[in-house]
Amino acid sequence: MVSRMKTLPGTGGVPVPESSRIPLSLYIHWPWCVRKCPYCDFNSRPVMGALPTETYVSLLLRDLESQLEYLRPGRRLETIYIGGGTPSLMAGKEIGTLLQGVRNLIEVSPVSPECEISMEANPGTVESDSLIRYREAGVNRLSLGVQSFNDRELRILGRIHSADDARAAIRQAAAAFDNFNIDIMFGLPGETRESLAEDLREAIGSGSTHLSFYQLTIEEGTAFARRVPEGIPDPDTLAEMGDLVLSELARAGFRRYEVSGYAQEGRRCRHNLNYWGYGDYLAIGAGAHGKISDERGVFRYAQTGDPRRYMDNVRTLETPFQESRWVGRDELPFEFMLDGLRLTDGVTVQSFEERTGLGYSVIEPAVNEAVGEGLLTAESGRLVPTARGLDFLSDLQELFLP
Numbered sequence: 040m041v042s043r044m045k046t047l048p049g050t051g052g053v054p055v056p057e058s059s060r061i062p063l064s065l066y067i068h069w070p071w072c073v074r075k076c077p078y079c080d081f082n083s084r085p086v087m088g089a090l091p092t093e094t095y096v097s098l099l100l101r102d103l104e105s106q107l108e109y110l111r112p113g114r115r116l117e118t119i120y121i122g123g124g125t126p127s128l129m130a131g132k133e134i135g136t137l138l139q140g141v142r143n144l145i146e147v148s149p150v151s152p153e154c155e156i157s158m159e160a161n162p163g164t165v166e167s168d169s170l171i172r173y174r175e176a177g178v179n180r181l182s183l184g185v186q187s188f189n190d191r192e193l194r195i196l197g198r199i200h201s202a203d204d205a206r207a208a209i210r211q212a213a214a215a216f217d218n219f220n221i222d223i224m225f226g227l228p229g230e231t232r233e234s235l236a237e238d239l240r241e242a243i244g245s246g247s248t249h250l251s252f253y254q255l256t257i258e259e260g261t262a263f264a265r266r267v268p269e270g271i272p273d274p275d276t277l278a279e280m281g282d283l284v285l286s287e288l289a290r291a292g293f294r295r296y297e298v299s300g301y302a303q304e305g306r307r308c309r310h311n312l313n314y315w316g317y318g319d320y321l322a323i324g325a326g327a328h329g330k331i332s333d334e335r336g337v338f339r340y341a342q343t344g345d346p347r348r349y350m351d352n353v354r355t356l357e358t359p360f361q362e363s364r365w366v367g368r369d370e371l372p373f374e375f376m377l378d379g380l381r382l383t384d385g386v387t388v389q390s391f392e393e394r395t396g397l398g399y400s401v402i403e404p405a406v407n408e409a410v411g412e413g414l415l416t417a418e419s420g421r422l423v424p425t426a427r428g429l430d431f432l433s434d435l436q437e438l439f440l441p
Contacts, residue, residue, distance in 0.1 A: 131172020
């Protein structure tokens with residue numbers, strides 16, 4: 040099997056001698072959805088005709104095989120995440136083929152017995168039987184894109200499901216999984232503190248072990264960016280909404296561990312923690328982004344976003360990734376802090392040194408400045424954003440720019 044990685048020219052900026060200690064994940068991207076939502080800037084395309092699911096799954100595994108040089112002794116796959124798009128357009132049998140193929144390929148670094156295997160699902164595309172099939176296929180954590188329990192808000196967001204569809208999907212998820220997430224958005228057009236409180240009440244009472252509450256942002260290139268909807272709450276109201284989310288979820292036993300992530304004890308998303316902790320992740324599928332560290336440095340790569348072109352590239356394995364680069368020495372501090380400072384527990388100095396190959400002295404001036412501005416604490420070898428630091432996260436992160 041030809042590897043697209045082995046033929047890449049150049050070397051890295053800073054060797055990462057402790058790369059064998061960095062957690063390794065696998066991200067699998069499914070690029071199709073029923074309909075593109077107006078706020079979505081992810082790599083997704085509406086279904087046009089029959090889906091090439093069997094071919095796509097086969098090529099995903101071929102792509103993974105071409106990247107196996109990075110699965111060296113001592114590194115095992117800790118998490119798998121199937122995202123999209125709408126992966127729940129795949130049948131349970133197809134998910135089973137995919138996950139079994141991953142297990143068959145990864146021999147030198149076997150999937151951990153505790154491996155977290157997450158999959159995204161749209162409430163408008165799932166049924167009780169399909170969720171059971173996903174669980175039987177090996178998925179052990181589900182993420183439901185509910186977004187709202189209000190039908191008016193769901194219509195504004197362009198979602199294909201209703202509030203009742205969401206409630207039904209949650210009941211079915213609770214029956215099939217003991218660990219599942221619900222995505223909810225706030226700051227929606229016409230939303231009030233009262234309607235957000237109702238969403239919070241339903242989400243807390245859903246039986247979910249993890250909740251992701253995101254503020255609506257208008258992303259470049261989306262339908263909302265081309266025509267911004269009316270009625271988006273003003274900044275003061277948005278701040279009050281954020282405080283309401285934080286207080287109500289804390290009262291219900293959901294601890295905030297990341298800017299938008301809230302989990303019950305022992306249910307934090309390990310895959311996302313690996314992202315935010317500057318871990319490594321292989322990436323297969325159209326538009327997937329990966330990061331790998333070794334003795335040459337930190338290497339980033341991105342697959343082409345077009346599904347047809349992606350499949351053609353993998354068939355021949357002659358085309359390099361659409362984007363690839365070794366991260367320069369001067370970029371490493373900002374890259375590390377951009378992710379790590381999203382975590383409410385912050386990062387350790389040891390992890391910075393292990394995962395960048397740099398010494399603490401490189402970031403010490405920026406750390407001291409952040410501490411002086413009340414954005415960060417630095418105690419016992421741990422760098423933790425303060426409440427003010429989380430509120431002004433961009434300002435904190437920018438202190439580490441080259």
